[in-house]
Amino acid sequence: MSLPVQISVPARDAPRIRLDPFDHLWFQVTGTLCNLACTHCFISCSPSNRSLGFLDYEYVIRTLHDSREFAVKEYYFTGGEPFMHPRLLDMLEQTLAIGLATVMTNGTLFRDSTIQRLARMRDASIYSLEMRVSIDGPDAATNDPIRGQGTFARAMAGVKKLVDAGFLPIITMAQTWDHAESESVYRKMRQALLELGYLRPRVKMLPSIRLGAEVARSRGYRDDERVTPQMLQGYDTSNLICSNSRIVSDRGVHVCPILIEQPDSILGQTLKEAASRDYPLRHQACYTCWLHGAICTNASTAAQGREVAVSAASARTQTQDLSL
Amino acid sequence: MLYSRVAIFGGVYSNHLALRAAIEDARRRGVQKLFCLGDLGAFGPNPDRVFPLLIDAGVVTMQGNYDNSIGNDLPDCQCGYTDPADNYYARLSYQYTYHKTSPRWRAWLKSLPSQIRFELKSDLAGIRSELPNPQPWRVLCCHGSPRKINEFLRESTTPTHLLEKFCDDFDADVIVATHTGLPWMRRLSRGRLFVNCGVLGRPANDGSPLVGYTILDADDPNLATYVPLAYDHESLAAEMRAEQLPEPFVQTILTGWWTTCLEILPARERARGKW
Numbered sequence: 001m002s003l004p005v006q007i008s009v010p011a012r013d014a015p016r017i018r019l020d021p022f023d024h025l026w027f028q029v030t031g032t033l034c035n036l037a038c039t040h041c042f043i044s045c046s047p048s049n050r051s052l053g054f055l056d057y058e059y060v061i062r063t064l065h066d067s068r069e070f071a072v073k074e075y076y077f078t079g080g081e082p083f084m085h086p087r088l089l090d091m092l093e094q095t096l097a098i099g100l101a102t103v104m105t106n107g108t109l110f111r112d113s114t115i116q117r118l119a120r121m122r123d124a125s126i127y128s129l130e131m132r133v134s135i136d137g138p139d140a141a142t143n144d145p146i147r148g149q150g151t152f153a154r155a156m157a158g159v160k161k162l163v164d165a166g167f168l169p170i171i172t173m174a175q176t177w178d179h180a181e182s183e184s185v186y187r188k189m190r191q192a193l194l195e196l197g198y199l200r201p202r203v204k205m206l207p208s209i210r211l212g213a214e215v216a217r218s219r220g221y222r223d224d225e226r227v228t229p230q231m232l233q234g235y236d237t238s239n240l241i242c243s244n245s246r247i248v249s250d251r252g253v254h255v256c257p258i259l260i261e262q263p264d265s266i267l268g269q270t271l272k273e274a275a276s277r278d279y280p281l282r283h284q285a286c287y288t289c290w291l292h293g294a295i296c297t298n299a300s301t302a303a304q305g306r307e308v309a310v311s312a313a314s315a316r317t318q319t320q321d322l323s324l
Numbered sequence: 325m326l327y328s329r330v331a332i333f334g335g336v337y338s339n340h341l342a343l344r345a346a347i348e349d350a351r352r353r354g355v356q357k358l359f360c361l362g363d364l365g366a367f368g369p370n371p372d373r374v375f376p377l378l379i380d381a382g383v384v385t386m387q388g389n390y391d392n393s394i395g396n397d398l399p400d401c402q403c404g405y406t407d408p409a410d411n412y413y414a415r416l417s418y419q420y421t422y423h424k425t426s427p428r429w430r431a432w433l434k435s436l437p438s439q440i441r442f443e444l445k446s447d448l449a450g451i452r453s454e455l456p457n458p459q460p461w462r463v464l465c466c467h468g469s470p471r472k473i474n475e476f477l478r479e480s481t482t483p484t485h486l487l488e489k490f491c492d493d494f495d496a497d498v499i500v501a502t503h504t505g506l507p508w509m510r511r512l513s514r515g516r517l518f519v520n521c522g523v524l525g526r527p528a529n530d531g532s533p534l535v536g537y538t539i540l541d542a543d544d545p546n547l548a549t550y551v552p553l554a555y556d557h558e559s560l561a562a563e564m565r566a567e568q569l570p571e572p573f574v575q576t577i578l579t580g581w582w583t584t585c586l587e588i589l590p591a592r593e594r595a596r597g598k599w
Contacts, residue, residue, distance in 0.1 A: 021471070071489040074481065099483035100590065128480040128591040168591050186408075200599060202587065204407075298590070 011264070014280035015229045017242045022070040022275050024297055026247035026257055027063075029055045029088060030079035036106055038147045040136070040174055040218075042211035042285075043261050045080045052080075052260065053250040057087040061094055063248055066271050068098065074297070078104040078247075078257060089117050096125035102298060107133040107158030107169075108151060119165045130298060131169040133159055136176060138188035146176060146217075156196060163198045170202045170298065174209075176218070207292045209258055211285055221284035231290060232281075240286075241294035242279045246271065255279045257296050258289070325357075325442045326460060328542045331551075333360040334502030335388060337525020338368030338421065340377060342535050345555035346524050347381045353551075355539060359440060361502040362388025362467045364433070365421040366401060367525055368560065368577075369567040375429050387436035388467040388503065389474040393418070394425050395434030402474050407587035414585065416570060438473060440465040444498065446542040461542065464496035468503040477501055477520065479508040480592035487518045498540065498547070505529070505582075506593060507536060507550050519548045527580040529597040533557040534580070 031052030034045035043052075064075070075095045082088050082103055095101040122129040133155060137143035140152040147155070162169045171193065177185055186203060193201035208214060210221050237243050241256045248254075252266040253274035259265040262283060268274035281290070289295070331350035336343050350358055360383050365371040378385050387395070389402040401418045425433075443460035469475035470490050477487075487510060490499055500519045506529065507522030521538035522528060528536065534552045541547065561577045572583035581598040589597070 068483075068485040071483070071486040073483060073486055098485065100481045122591075126480060126592075127483070128593075130591050166595070168594055200594070202594075 009226065009228075009280075009282050011280040011282055014282040015227065015232045016278045016280050017237055017240055018278040019243060019246065019275050021073075021244060022246065022271075023073040024076060024241075024245040025063075025067050025072045025074075025271075026076040026078060026245060026296075027055060027060055027091070028052060028079060028247055028249040028257070028260060029060070029077050029082050029085045029091065031055075031250060032080050032261075033084060034080040034106070035084065035109060036081070036148050036151060038136075038213065039216075040146050040176060040208065040214040042209040042214055042258060044212040049080075054085060055248065055250055057090060060091050060248075063271065064095060064098065070271060070275055072099065074100045074102065076102045076104065076257075076297070081106055081109065083109040083114065089114065089121070092118070092129065093121045096121055096127050096129060098127075100127045100130065102130040102132060104132045104134065104172075105158075106147070106151070107135070107155040107162075110158045110161050112161070115161050115165045119167070122167070129167075131162055131167050132172055132298070133162070133169050134172050134174070135159070135189075136174050138185060138192045142177070142185070146174075156192070159193070159198065160196050163196065168200060168202055169198075170204055172204045172206055174206045176208065206295045207288055209285060209288055211258070212261070221287060225287040226284050227281040227286045227290045235290070239293040240281075240289050241296055242281075242289075244294070245297070246274050256289075258285050259283055326445055327356045327442060328445060328447050329355050330357045330359060330442075330444070330540050331355040331537055332465065332500055332519075332521040332540065333358065333383070333524055333537045334507075334521045335363030335366070335390075335505065335523035335525045336360065336368075336374050337363060337366045337523065338371045338374055339525045339535070339555075339560060340368075340370065340373035341557075341560045342524040342553065342555040343374055343377050346535075346537050346553055347377065347383070349551065349553055350537070350539070353539060357442075358383040359465060360385045361440075361465055361500065361521065362386045362436070363390045363502065363523070363525070364388070365394055365425060366390050366417050367569075367573055369563045369569060371421050371425045372429055375432065384440060385436055386440050386465060386467060387433065387438050387473075390418075390421075391433040391436060392438075392473060394422055395430050395432075395436070397422075397430070403585075404474060404476075404588065410585050410587045413570060413572065417573070420567070420569065438467070439470075441496075444540055444542045444547075461497045461547070462495060463498040463500065463540065464494055465500045468501060470494040470496070470499060474503065476504050476588075477518075478504050478506065478590060478593055479510070479520075481590050482510075482518075484510060484512065488512055488516075490518075491516050500538070500540075507538070509548055509550070517547055522550060524553070526576055526582075529582040529593070530580055531598065532580040533578060 032045045032049040037046035135155045136146045143152040190201050247257050252269045254260050254265040267277040364374050393401050445460035467473045498517045505523050508520045510518045522536040524535050536552045539549050561574045564574050
């Protein structure tokens with residue numbers, strides 16, 4: 001169970017965010033069940049955490065159908081570890097018939113038959129199938145203390161299987177190092193992926209979300225880390241995930257993937273209910289979103305861009321020079 | 325306004341040589357009107373060379389996010405490139421374009437409309453059987469999407485149900501956009517159509533130095549045709565080098581492969597390119 005989050009302001013005092021447009025629909029397909037137990041997981045997923053359960057296949061398909069009324073643009077599949085769901089591939093196939101699908105995975109459970117089927121459905125659809133693999137460092141020394149012994153090697157092997165099958169996976173690294181090291185970490189990860197044979201590595205760095213197991217690993221939010229109405233003046237609220245997303249779990253439809261364990265995060269039992277209700281930014285985790293933008297979705301945000309500047313561009317230019 | 329055959333140009337990106345070639349090509353093909361959907365600067369050399377061409381040819385020109393930024397003295401192009409690799413080159417390009425666009429043209433960019441509407445109708449007496457009545461096609465031209473100037477509508481990330489909703493909500497039978505740099509089309513219900521008209525500014529990440537534009541023709545059963553366009557790309561590359569623009573930009577003009585602004589691409593579009 002994750003630690004309770006300090007609710008810093010009463011709902012009536014918190015700035016409220018409306019969902020407009022409803023661009024991203026998330027499915028928490030395996031709840032909080034995962035084959036790993038990462039020490040920074042903001043919802044403390046593990047092989048024994050069943051606080052959120054699996055989603056029923058028929059329910060996912062009905063929800064996909066319902067989502068069309070809202071002109072949802074992108075579909076995300078997360079957990080826990082989505083590949084632990086026996087019908088994930090069927091869900092992805094149905095999704096790719098109507099829109100882009102992204103799967104967030106730890107990359108450690110890829111059977112050859114799974115990769116082959118993913119490749120077939122990717123080739124059969126006009127929409128993109130994005131694979132996002134979480135690897136929290138460019139080597140075992142950085143990654144394994146967080147994700148578990150041997151997980152770096154297993155995840156990189158998973159990435160190699162994807163790359164060999166023609167995928168361009170997005171590798172996401174949750175930052176557990178000092179800001180000053182970010183450029184170096186980014187460059188090292190690109191290098192590690194190049195050595196794997198991934199010649200066009202796509203890498204995203206994510207900030208720490210100070211919830212769940214992460215609180216014990218490093219720290220929770222400080223008292224001053226919260227969103228005030230003043231902080232929204234002149235701020236582009238389309239940066240906030242609650243302005244464009246909702247997530248479905250086996251308990252209902254929540255405001256965002258980060259707050260999914262918070263009782264007040266459920267905005268309704270249907271997409272329509274949850275889409276029509278706005279959300280007060282009362283949780284301290286909202287501060288991470290405010291600061292960094294909607295880190296959960298695929299596109300990078302301005303604040304992430306500040307983490308590494310010139311070196312990333314020059315890193316790719318060097319790669320191009322070698323290949324030309 | 326009512327037309328039967330028009331040409332629609334996408335982002336020019338300061339490629340005045342491609343623009344000149346496109347105007348000549350479209351006139352040879354007998355269009356009644358020329359439209360340009362914005363992003364007149366960025367990437368290429370000597371932005372001021374573009375504007376007189378548009379004015380003299382009577383091109384109905386719309387404001388893109390780039391023009392909105394330059395015209396309003398904003399600090400960046402509003403493309404949403406924030407991955408560090410994309411952003412590095414985007415910033416270079418914007419600084420160059422901003423400082424090389426003279427104040428009189430910046431004022432003109434600021435004044436451009438954000439959308440264009442017109443109607444397309446055949447001169448022939450034919451009736452399109454899909455429609456309940458013979459009627460003109462209501463065409464809506466926008467830069468990114470009907471709801472947002474810098475929204476990327478790419479083929480692999482834009483569900484058909486979203487395009488249908490745009491047609492319903494914005495009272496259009498044909499929606500034309502640019503912004504992404506990659507041309508594509510999708511047929512919708514009731515004979516409606518979405519078109520990304522492509523861009524003149526740089527190639528479509530396909531290994532060919534050709535650029536392109538789109539013709540809408542009410543007498544064509546397909547309604548829209550993408551027209552690949554050759555122009556003197558070697559001269560443009562030489563001009564870019566003379567202006568000391570980044571070599572990766574020049575390589576794109578010469579080889580037809582994007583070398584920058586790649587991180588923002590989704591998987592399908594990224595996979596089709598070389599880098």
